[in-house]
Amino acid sequence: MxxxxxxxxxxxxxxxxxxxxxxxxxxxxxxxxxxxxxxxxxxxxxxxxxxxxxxxxxxxxxxxxxxxxxxxxxxxxxxxxxxxPFNAQKLGDILSSGTTLKTLFQNDIYYNKTALVPPDLNxxxxxxxxxxxxxxxxxxEKQPSSFIQETPRLFREVTKRFIETSSFSKEWIYNILDHKKEVDRIVFEDPDPDIGFILVPDLKWTGEQMEDLYLQAIVRRRDITCLRELDASHLPLLRNVLEKGSTAIKEKYGIPAHKLRVYLHYLPSFYHLHVHFSALSFEAPGTWAGKAHLLSSVISNIETCSDHYQKVTLPYTLKDNTPLSAMFKDHGYFSE
Amino acid sequence: MxxxxxxxxxxxxxxxxxxxxxxxxxxxxxxxxxxxxxxxxxxxxxxxxxxxxxxxxxxxxxxxxxxxxxxxxxxxxxxxxxxxPFNAQKLGDILSSGTTLKTLFQNDIYYNKTALVPPDLNxxxxxxxxxxxxxxxxxxEKQPSSFIQETPRLFREVTKRFIETSSFSKEWIYNILDHKKEVDRIVFEDPDPDIGFILVPDLKWTGEQMEDLYLQAIVRRRDITCLRELDASHLPLLRNVLEKGSTAIKEKYGIPAHKLRVYLHYLPSFYHLHVHFSALSFEAPGTWAGKAHLLSSVISNIETCSDHYQKVTLPYTLKDNTPLSAMFKDHGYFSE
CATH class of the missing domain: 3.30.200 (Phosphorylase Kinase; domain 1)
Structure with a gap:
């Protein structure tokens, strides 16, 4: 029918x-x-x-x-x-006679089963x-990635050229910094032109529960694109973002500094320096090594060696179907 | 009844x-x-x-x-x-008339539904x-964690004392290095006493599919506990592990170096220097920043500054219910 x-x-x-x-x-x-x-x-x-x-x-x-x-x-x-995910409200219904169990194996007090759950509860x-x-x-379609071992030379010859020739609009960032947009979302603001920043919730956070707290600090200075450019001259800025950002989150949300993950992305998704703050309990996207650089590490590395980030190899994962990956390929990177 | x-x-x-x-x-x-x-x-x-x-x-x-x-x-x-996880073999059965759909909302060509699937297919x-x-x-029970910002001083006063006073048995490692156990599992071996190592599949890898390839290299030298001790004198060892380990995996499993994630853990799970090799496609446990240190970064950092790992702050996440966390607490860390 x-x-x-x-x-x-x-x-x-x-x-x-x-x-x-x-x-x-x-x-x-x-x-x-x-x-x-x-x-x-x-x-x-x-x-x-x-x-x-x-x-x-x-x-x-x-x-x-x-x-x-x-x-x-x-x-x-x-x-x-x-x-x-499991809905905690429905666990009582799932753990009932309607869910039948088949034994896989049993050993002492451990019962291994498969569970057949009514469709509307699953x-x-x-x-x-x-x-x-x-x-x-x-x-x-699943996109494979490759690791790039970005030496300072590869940065100059490939990545820097990519950043300079790609047209990333930064209007939305300047709108926030100039109070033209998202003014009501500002959690904290330091107006200092050199070390100041604006702290706003990340768009991925609903703002409702602390388990997946996720904010970002956008620095006021418009001349710093990414991690590669940071040196000892930026230490006051970086320390200010770490300290005042953590304090603001403690005051507004009650989460202490040692329950926060504070990090930069390299490569970042946009080339105006910004710092991510997420709850430690939350596995935020992009917190793996080869993407996230903890701000406390960045500060310590620069304190130890002022031009650390101009000298070291920075490894990162890059999707194979991106324009930057094509530029590395043209440069002969993958045939080395 | x-x-x-x-x-x-x-x-x-x-x-x-x-x-x-x-x-x-x-x-x-x-x-x-x-x-x-x-x-x-x-x-x-x-x-x-x-x-x-x-x-x-x-x-x-x-x-x-x-x-x-x-x-x-x-x-x-x-x-x-x-x-x-979805069993690819059963997708034909799931995508059939037995799976009924309820509309959440529809917009143009996009249909958002909930699916009620027969229990034995789900x-x-x-x-x-x-x-x-x-x-x-x-x-x-879910255990909360905290970030520790381990300065060189905190390493000496807390972590080093923890490593020295805890009794970690290394017999199982020496059994592998001495060919007493797991001989048939060895994928590659470099017998050099200074820069040599043994490469074996990690216990978490079944060895069957390349998507979750996971091996580890155990170095022959018995005097290096962890990342904190590495300096320029260890560069030949570290480069040897990275190069020969990657080459062995390429030869045996066909995976090229730029599809591998090669890293040390800090803190590690045991205190005899070892290096993890996992497929980039696999989100292996412990690959986040604050746990995994990419070997290429470690080498580059030491090349830039020989005593980098003796000088920098190393941040890591630590479960609150562990003995080491208790030692940090006794040391006044969390009340700072």
Whole structure:
């Protein structure tokens, strides 16, 4: 019944239709769908889905992205399935007679089981893009990375050139520093033109719970792009950000300095010096070695050797499909 | 029916019985259970379980550990539930008419849904410890950590004393170096007494797939405990481990050097110098800044300043319930 209705109500779109109607709407936020949503039975289940290939299987986070074909429809779909965190409110329902257990093995007081949980207590999140274009597939496909061992020479010959020739707009940063935007989000501000900064919540933090506290300090000076440029002349600035930033977080959120992770990214996502503050309990994105540089280490390294960051090799991971990676390749880096 | 049988077949153990029969068997590997396994209906479901409190809810990895009481039985149980990674072989079954979808919202070509998946295609892993003792609860309970900013002085006055006074047995390391154990696991060996090392797979790696490749190099010299002791005199050793270790992995597993993460831990888990090699695609445990020190950085830092690691502050995260944390507390660290 459902099958007949679904097929009857919505004939497959032709390639021409889809391209004309939808290709420019990929990033729009209009509510006008072009396929499927005229059919009330489309996507009430995964009926007629056929797996083409797995684009990414994240075993750590328990999510998978699959390229699919849908029987009777043109083009491809991208389907993402994500297992959800446990909801503490529902644990009483899960730990009940409705959850049956099968023994894997038992040893003394240790029981190893598989648990079959009623579907409504074990929902997943599903996201489907249909019709999907090449760019959707590229966005979700697992991208390999490589380690770059950036010597001072490679910085000058490749990375610095990349920073100078790429057009990164810094308007949004200057809007914050000039009080044109996000004024109500400012947690702390030091107006000093040399060592001052503005502390604002990171966009990834909802601001609601302290477990995933995440803020960033944007320095007032507009002439420092990144870690590579820091030397002893910047120590007053760096110490000021560490001390006043930590104190402001202690006063506003009650989290002491030794429960904070304070770090710079190298490479950063934008080239105006900024410092991340996150709760130690939170595994914030980009806290691994080869990306995060703890500010206390940076200060100590510069105290020990003023031009430390102009002299050392800085290793970092870089996605293979990025423009900078292509520049390293052109430079002969990977054939060394 | 099941309820009556379960209760009839196995009367609750008394406190005395449990302590006598089981308390020493916690870490044993015998097959003799002491409770429950005489009752064929015990733990065929979570019937009669009552949540006492959540010990740890890992939202990133989708696992939860709960302290429970079981109606009609003495003592407490610890139950761990873990959502499992997607099995690529079963995706065809999951993406079928058996999985129903409920709409959260839809925008253009993007469909946001919750998915109800048949229980046998969405199994969890369940581990139950019953009867559980205080130490089981301590082991699973989320332990807060703090950042230690270890100055050279704090190293001398606290950490070094901790290393010297704690009794870490190194017999298992010497067994490997002396070819008494794990000889068949050796991937590469350099017999040089000064710069030589043995490369073996880490116990956490099954050795089956390259995605989570993980090995470690154990240096032959027995007089170097950790990162703090390294200076220019160790550069030949460090360069040798980096170069020959990477080459051996390339030859045996086909993974080139720029797809490897090569690092030391500080603090390490044992105090005999060793280096970790893991696949870049693998988020190995302990790769965050404040734990992992990339070997190429370590070499570069020492090249720039011979006694770098004797002079700098080394920040690291430390669990609050460890003996070393207690020593820092006694030293007045947290009251500064």
């Amino acid at each position: 459902a099958e007949a209705t679904a097929k009857g109500a919505c004939s497959p779109p032709t390639k021409k239709q889809r391209t004309d109607d939808c290709s420019d709407a990929v990033d729009s936020t209009t509510d006008q769908g072009c396929v499927g949503d005229r059919d009330p039975h489309f996507l009430t289940s995964f009926k007629d889905f056929e797996v083409v290939r797995v684009l990414n299987n994240d075993e750590e986070r328990k999510s998978v992205v699959v390229e699919c074909q849908i029987k009777g429809r043109e083009g491809v779909a991208v389907a993402q399935l994500q297992k959800l 929902e997943m999140k599903a996201t489907v893009i249909y019709p999907a274009e090449k760019k959707h597939i590229l966005r979700y | 099941a309820e009556a049988t379960a209760k009839g077949a196995c009367s609750p153990p008394t406190k005395k019985q449990r302590t006598d029969d089981c308390s020493d068997a916690v870490d044993s590997t015998t097959d003799q259970g002491c409770v429950g396994d005489r009752d064929p209906h015990f733990l065929t479901s979570f019937k009669d379980f009552e949540v006492v409190r959540v010990l740890n809810n890992d939202e990133e990895r989708k696992s939860v550990v709960v302290e429970c009481q079981i109606k009609g039985r003495e003592g407490v149980a610890v139950a761990q539930l873990q959502k499992l 199994e969890m892993k369940a581990t139950v410890i019953y009867p559980a003792e205080k130490k089981h609860i301590l082991r699973y």
